[in-house]
Amino acid sequence: MALREIRKDGDEILRKRAREVEKVDEKIATLIDDMIETMYKYDGVGLAAPQVGMLKRILVYDSDYVEDENNKNPRVLINPVIVKVSKKMATAEEGCLSYPDLYGYVDRPAKITVKAFDRNMKPVTIDAKDLEAVVIQHEIDHLDGIVFIDKAYNLHRGTQNEEEEKSQSKSKKKVK
Numbered sequence: 001m002a003l004r005e006i007r008k009d010g011d012e013i014l015r016k017r018a019r020e021v022e023k024v025d026e027k028i029a030t031l032i033d034d035m036i037e038t039m040y041k042y043d044g045v046g047l048a049a050p051q052v053g054m055l056k057r058i059l060v061y062d063s064d065y066v067e068d069e070n071n072k073n074p075r076v077l078i079n080p081v082i083v084k085v086s087k088k089m090a091t092a093e094e095g096c097l098s099y100p101d102l103y104g105y106v107d108r109p110a111k112i113t114v115k116a117f118d119r120n121m122k123p124v125t126i127d128a129k130d131l132e133a134v135v136i137q138h139e140i141d142h143l144d145g146i147v148f149i150d151k152a153y154n155l156h157r158g159t160q161n162e163e164e165e166k167s168q169s170k171s172k173k174k175v176k
Ligand SMILES: [Zn+2]
Pocket: 095, 096, 097, 098, 138, 142, 148, 176
C-alpha cells in the first residue's frame, strides 16, 4: 500500500467524468488499498478515485470513523448509482480533501438508496442516512466531475464556527 497524492482545487481531473470499472484487477485492487490508506492518513471520511488522479468510478468511505477512530470499517463502492432519494432534505457542513480549509453548507436528500459493487464485484445495495448519505453523495458527485463548492452556500475558510467546534469538533469535521 502507498499514499497517493491528492489532487487539489484547479486540477482539471476533478472536473472530468470517471469511467465505469469492468473488473477488479491487480491495478484496481492496489488503487483501492491506496485510496483507503490515503483517506485515513488525511483524516477524511471519504475519497473518490478522481481525487487521486484516477478516472475510475470508485469511492471509499468510512462514516463511522469520525465517531470511533479505533474502529476502522472502510467501505468500497464501485460503479455506484443512486436509485432512490428521499424527498426530505438535510443540510450538512461539508469540506473536501481537494479543497483544504474550505467549508460550506450543502443541502442533499436526507436518505438515499445506492446500488454498487464491492471490491469483489459483488452487487451491494446500501440504504444510507445521516453522515453516510452525505459522504456517498459527495463522493458520487466527484465521479461526475462535480465538487461540493458547486453546491455549497456560506463557503468559508478555516474550521467551523467556534461553538460547533467546541461541542463536536471531531464529528463536525466532515472532510472528504
Ligand atoms: Zn470531496
